[in-house]
Structures are given as C-alpha cells and as structure tokens.
Amino acid sequence: MENLRFHFSGGQRRIDTARLVGVVGSGNLEVLIEQHALGGGCEIEISTAAHGFGPIWEAVMRDFHQRWQLADVRVSINDMGATPAVVSLRLDQAVESVTGEPA
Amino acid sequence: MNWQDVAKALFPQGHRITEQDNFLSGEAQVGGQTVTVIGTTDHTPIGVDIALAQATVILNTVREHPGRAIVILVDTQGQRLKRRDEMLGINSYMAHLGKCVELARRSGHRIVGLVYDQALSGGFITSGLIADACYALPDATIRVMGLPAMARITKVPLERLEELAQDNPVFAPGAENYLRMGGVAAIWRENLAACMEQALAQAEPVDRRAELGLERGGRKLARPVAVAVRTGTALQRDA
C-alpha cells in the first residue's frame, strides 16, 4: 500500500459530523470525512493499493479543495485502484453526505 | 496418529468405541464416569452423512443419558467437497450438529474436543470448535486451508504465505498458534488420561476464547472490540 498525505488551507466551509461513503473493493474506494481541529486546514490522507500515482492524486485533491474549500476537516481514503473520476465522485458524495448540498 | 492408540491413552479405564467408515462413536470411562465419544479418523472429510451420524449420537445422549459428558475426537481434512453434499445442504447438516452440541451444553452436558491429528476449516467448526473447550496433541495440524489453495484464492503469492506460515500465528498451522489465539485451551503432551479428566472437570458453558486470545497475545483485538461494541465504551487496546 502507498500512503499519501495532502494539506490545504484557505477554506471556510466547516462540517459537524463524520460520515463514510464508498466500499473498498476493486476499482473502488471508501472516503471517511470528519471534523477535526486543524487550524482551519483540510487534511487528506490516502492509503492506496495503486502505486506511483502521486501527482494524479495531488491534482485530484487540489481540484477537490478548490471545489469545496473545507476547513477543519480530515478526509481519510482507503483506495483499491479507483480511477480519478471515481475518486472525485466519491469525495463529492462524502461532502454531500455531511452538508446535504451538491457542489 | 492412530485413533486406537489415542483412545487407549485417553481412556485407560476402558472404552467401547467403534469405527465405521471413519466415523468413531461409543462410550468410554473417565474418572469412574461413562462419557459419550464421537469423532472421525483417517483425516476423513466431513460430509452430510458423518455430520448427521454425529448429531444422532449427541441427541441420543441428551435424550437417554442426562448429564453425561461428551468427548469429540477430531481428525479431519475439512468439509467434504462434493456437489451432492452442497445440494443436500451440508451447511445445514453441520449447523444441525453444532446445535445438537449446543443443546447438550445447555442441558448440562460437558463437552470437550481433542484434535489428535488434523483439523481443517469447516470440519473443525462443528466439532472441536463447538465444544466447551478444545484441546490438541502437540503435533496436531490445525488450519483453515492448504497454502496453495489459499494463494490461488487470495491472489497473495504462495512464497509470501509460506514465509508467514513459518512463524506468524495467524497463518502458521500448528496447535501452538491456536493455543496463543485462544482457539485451543491447552496442548496435551503427556498423561492424556489425566488431562482428559481435568478438562471435563473444568469444562464450562461460557465461551472464553477471546479472553484467552487477549491474555496470551495471539488475538489482541477480538476481546476489546467485542467489549467496546457490547458496552458502548471506548476501545481499550492492549498497550
């Protein structure tokens, strides 16, 4: 498994609960999103079965932060080879599950 | 190991155990008491026929011999792998056996299992593992599955599994590992008759295997997780 971690700042949208979406199956991933004191930052930690895709993960996460601007939020991912499109979808589903609103 | 030799060592006061098609059944004397004995030999697979035969003996014991202890002698290569057995519902026959043993337990019968040679997977679940406590001889092989089949199904390289099977309790097939994980209460190295008598005397109807696994360090999460879920408290991990 490869482990990656990203940290973003400058967000404002906070959440008040924790939620899990997705399933750790082939081509899929689970996303755990929860409130976490991070000085306003958003931290994303990824454990992935697919090795060597760091730059792609970074790009997807940047887009994600741009879209949602989360603050004091930790996102944890267990991934089993999902495509970037599926990763983005699952991330959005995770946020929507705690905020109740689409992007 | 030869079942007759094991029986002789376990029951020096005498036994009337017979074998038919690798199915053992009968009675034996332990500490002056008669006990029911069921079991298998020759690493036989457990199919619907043997499961039903064993269950029949258990129910007979409950019906006709209140309070009589039951000994299960285990030597099996696991569940029978035949279309016929699946068609007939081997899982139901095994469940039936397990429920009969459970009924015996609830009716006050003490039940002790002994793996004297092999115990695999499904063949073990409703024999040794459903007893009040399961014991093993030192050279017993206890495992879930052969490594090549496991490698095929998990897609983990065989070499990696073989490596882990050397010393990792989760994968290694010996009785020692099941002891550490709490699945086996103790290993009987000598004085089998005394061990059996003591085991029957100590048998209790509560499943203590998760506690044993924690105590012995082989399974550090089973007990704490069950407690945390049961009581709604924070998980207490072993330091």
Added chain:
Amino acid sequence: MSSYQEATARQRIAGMCDAGSFTEFLPPHLRVVSPHLHQLDAPVSFDDGVVVGSGTVNGRRVFIAAQEGGFMGGAVGEVHGAKLVGMLQRAVDERVEAVLLLLETGGVRLHEANAGLIAVSEVMRAVLDTRAAGIPVIALVGGSNGCFGGMGIVARCTNGVVMSEESRLAMSGPEVIETAGGVEEFDARDRALVWRVTGGKHRFLTGDAQAVVADDIDAFRDAALQLADAARTEGTPLTLEALEAEQRMLTSRLQRFGELEDPLEIWEGLGVERPQDVPLLEIDAFRELAERHREGAKP
C-alpha cells in the same frame, strides 16, 4: 422496489430501518481496522467490512448487522467477527426485539486465516447464546456473493433464513468444488446449475430457508419481521423437540435424495410436477407452488 442485491451494506441498513433511527456501534471514524491485513499488503476498511448498530424497523427496536460483500467478499476477520459477537451479546443485555443479520460473505477471511476461523466459531456461539436468552436472530441472505463457508453454517443456527432467488446459501463455493473434483463434479460456470444447487428457491423447497422473497429491501424486511415474530411465539431457544424434528427432516432428505444427481430430481421427488419450470417462475408463483410441496422444519 429497491434492489437488496445492488445495495451496499449501509444502503441495506438505511433501507431496512425507520428513517433516522440507526445508530452505529464502533462507527468508522474510530478507525478500528484489521490488524492483520497490512502484512499481506491488503487495504483495510474503517468498518472492517461489517456495519453493526441499533435501529427501529417498523417501530420495533432491533439490532442489525450488515456485511459489506464488496470488501474482501464480506469475509470474516478478527475485528469483523468481534463486532458481530459484541452486538449479539449487547442484544441480550438490552433485550431488543430481534437481531437481523444481513449476511453476504465467503466465510472465514483467508487473509486472517486462523483468527478468522476462530472468529466465525465465536459468532456461532454468540448467535446461539442470543437465541437462548429469548431474542430471535434472523439471517437475511440476498447479496450477490451469497453466504458461504462457516457463515453458511451460522446462517442455519439462526431462528430463520430469508433468501431471494438471486442469492445463494452453501458451504463451499462451486469453484472450490470444481478445483477439488473436476468440472464433472461441479461445473462452476454452469450458472443455472449453481443456482439450482445453492440458490434461494432450492433452499426454500428443501426447508433450509424459511422465507423466499423478491430482490427488494421492503420484502426482506417484512419477511424477516415475520420470522422474528414466529420465533418469539414458538420460543427462540433450541429444544430437544425442535432438533429431533430437524433431525427427522435431514435424515429423510438424505434417505430420499442422497443418491440423486441434480436438484431437479429432488424437486420432482418433493412432488413438483414440472421441476424444470421452477427456475423460471416469478417469485410469487414460485412461493405458491413451493408452499404445496416444500419441506419445513423449525430451525
């Protein structure tokens, strides 16, 4: 209509329980993951593939567990099994009205080998303890992975099994049997054969499933509650009488059908006039036919 089979474990629970009533025990943000998967470089899941908790179902207070078939085939590892055990024990402490086990699993998680085997055995003991305390335990088998291995045994230790025709209940999977005995023994790619041997219709006809329903969460819920009610009325603990009846059923099954090759012959032996039609029948028509011919004994 909401497909049970297509739903994830969490979706099944949400679909079964009254809106907003479900509270998860040891929720995923606590990250209680498998301690063994890392050494095989396998991914973990924050709920270790099983969701357990309390909720109301049609107003009844129940505990409910759902295995996630998408993670490791729903197979049971150390943490997964312990969550089930803890929930079953808590059900007795809190005297809930029923425990619903939404099983979708290959059985013992091979990646955790010995720990998984002992875990399944502990779940089995816990199910029987919960029954003994007067709490009905009902198994729902409706996922595409079916319910196999040691958990196939556990399913038949409950007070009742609800299946859909799409699902399967057995011990060893067809591939395992084919590997052991060759394709003549069991052609695992013959889907019609696989479903004749292990599918919901066959199990209902032979008495191994006590209810068979459409692939619909509402239908599963209703059938599960019915079985729970029946169990409460009859008494949930094992009795000598019930096990003797089961033994008669299993003995008769073996005597009558033990030499047959195909389940079609069993269905014919049960009195079904056109057994070849069974796989084609819609669920309601099938159930009506089956009620006239099926075996049934209290589990």
